[in-house]
Amino acid sequence: xxxxxxxxxxxxxxxxxxxxxxxxxxxxxxxxxxxxxxxxxxxxxxxxxxxxxxxxxxxxxxxxxxxxxxxxxxxxxxxxxxxxxxxxxxxx
Amino acid sequence: xxxxxxxxxxxxxxxxxxxxxxxxxxxxxxxxxxxxxxxxxxxxxxxxxxxxxxxxxxxxxxxxxxxxxxxxxxxxxxxxxxxxxxxxxxxxxxxxxxx
Numbered sequence: 001x002x003x004x005x006x007x008x009x010x011x012x013x014x015x016x017x018x019x020x021x022x023x024x025x026x027x028x029x030x031x032x033x034x035x036x037x038x039x040x041x042x043x044x045x046x047x048x049x050x051x052x053x054x055x056x057x058x059x060x061x062x063x064x065x066x067x068x069x070x071x072x073x074x075x076x077x078x079x080x081x082x083x084x085x086x087x088x089x090x091x092x
Numbered sequence: 093x094x095x096x097x098x099x100x101x102x103x104x105x106x107x108x109x110x111x112x113x114x115x116x117x118x119x120x121x122x123x124x125x126x127x128x129x130x131x132x133x134x135x136x137x138x139x140x141x142x143x144x145x146x147x148x149x150x151x152x153x154x155x156x157x158x159x160x161x162x163x164x165x166x167x168x169x170x171x172x173x174x175x176x177x178x179x180x181x182x183x184x185x186x187x188x189x190x191x
Contacts, residue, residue, distance in 0.1 A: 002102045003150075006143065009109040013116040020119050020128075028125055028182045035174055036119060036132050039167065040112070043143055046163065050147055058159040065163060069170040076181045 003051045010044045031075055038068030101149040108142035111135045125182055133175040140167050 021033035049057030118131025
């Protein structure tokens with residue numbers, strides 16, 4: 001019972017994160033919302049594994065956590081690099 | 093003793109749900125990028141820990157417990173790191189745009 005309530009709460013929270021990612025004024029708001037979405041996806045996969053009685057889902061959750069972290073760090077480095085490139089281009 | 097553990101697990105799941113919802117509400121409602129980051133970063137580790145410890149109490153002694161421990165450890169390392177990198181990038185962007 002509580003597992004189903006947890007899964008529904010996580011779905012609501014993911015919908016709120018998607019709303020922030022669509023509405024976010026700056027690109028950093030969008031990255032923050034996508035990071036939140038990824039973390040909640042890991043938790044949702046773990047809870048659904050318990051809910052359906054299939055603990056193999058935890059492997060997928062582990063891989064998803066790794067992918068989420070790497071993608072956020074890569075996106076942030078890309079945006080910093082793009083700003084540096086634009087500055088270099090404008091000064092020349 | 094066996095009656096106490098499902099009760100603690102349910103309580104921890106309730107706790108984690110409340111804090112996750114509060115953090116998402118803060119991300120949705122706060123006016124500024126850095127304050128949104130604060131709302132997400134403050135609640136994220138606590139709520140994640142509460143939910144995963146609740147699931148661990150449901151799992152019992154098995155391989156599932158080890159996998160949940162690995163997920164919890166990984167999230168506890170990476171979530172503050174990603175939050176810090178995001179705050180640093182936002183701060184640098186704001187400093188540059190003020191000049």
